[in-house]
Amino acid sequence: MDQHGIPARGSRGPGALEPWKEMSAEELEKQYSPSRWVVRVEPEEALRTFSGKGTEATKNAQATRRCQLHAPYGDGKGDRMDIYFPDVQSEALPFFLFFHGGYWQSGSKDQSAFMVDPLTAQGVAVAVVDYDIAPKGSLDQMVDQVTRSIMFIQKRYPCNEGIYLCGHSAGAHLASMVLLASWTEHGVVPNLRGLFLVSGIYDLEPFVHTSNNALLLLTLEDALRNSPQQRLDVAPAPPAGLACPILVMVGEHESPEFHRQSWEFCQIIMKTISQKC
Structure with a gap:
């Protein structure tokens, strides 16, 4: 184990239980409650600050940058x-x-444009995507919306110099699901050049057993269908999306389960890529 409680490479042998299956309900709840792991402020203050800073940055970007809203x-x-x-x-x-x-149940594009100023200053166009969060939207619907948003950019800007996807938390999960998309069935192959996945969950099975599932109402079947880690692990052939660079990141003070999720997803990606070579 390292300082975050993450198993060392190869330390969990075949057939070994995932760590979360040996946790109490209370510990599992804590592991999948990100705000409880903030070290500088209390959880409620962290949520208010995150939302407030994001909203302020978005209003500033809309007032100062050339943009098309909604x-x-x-x-x-x-x-x-x-x-x-x-x-x-x-x-x-x-x-x-x-x-x-926002755990697929909160957040919006109206508080998420904090990266616009530095990226547009470097000649990069930025699209901040909304999707129907729970309870209005199902997870399958959100995955479909993210896929269609990428198709929209590719079709509208076919001469683009590359499409780079970035997601945080639930957004990282949704972006990672794009790796499994069958683009030929959609009639367009986006010019994907890179993915940046920040503090995501890629195996949704443990999430099903937490209170955060109260609005999303995922069944085990739903979770497995929308778990890129499990689906990549059993994929008969490496998906085309793995041809671009993928950066999997996790916050230093995130819970051990979040660290484990990022570590193991990274390992699955590298194993799948090695099978393609």
Whole structure:
């Protein structure tokens, strides 16, 4: 084990139980409650600060950057994104798509444009994507919305210099599900150049057994269908999405379970890539 309680490489042998299955209900709840692991402020203050800073940064970006707000990427009311452009007038731009967190039940694009100023200053267009959070939207629907948002950018800006996906928490999970997309069935192959996955959950089975599932109402079947870690591990062939660089990140003070999730997903990605070579 390291200082975060993460098993060392190869320390969990075949057939060994995942750590979460040996936890009490109370400990599992704590492990999957991110705000309880903030070290500088109390949980409620952390949530208020995160939301307030994000909203302030978004209002500033909308007031100072050239942008198209509430751009529809589909027919549903929740199929909306805000697109922010650099000063250069060109369609041949790199695009950075961001998917917000909030455990699939909170958050929105209206408090998530904090990366716009530094990226547009470097000539990158930024799209901050909304999706229908629970209880209005199901997880399957959210995955479909994220997939369609990427197709929308590719079709509207076919001369793009690359599409880079970034998600935080629930958004990292949704972005990672794109690795399993069958783009030929959708009739468009996006110019994916990289994924940045920040503090995500990639195996949803433990989440099912926490109170955070009260709004999402995931069954075990739902969780397995939407767990990229488990699906990649048994995929008969490496998905095409693995052809681009993938950076899996986790906060230093996140719970041991969040560290384990990122570590094991990274291992699955590397194993799958090695099978492709």
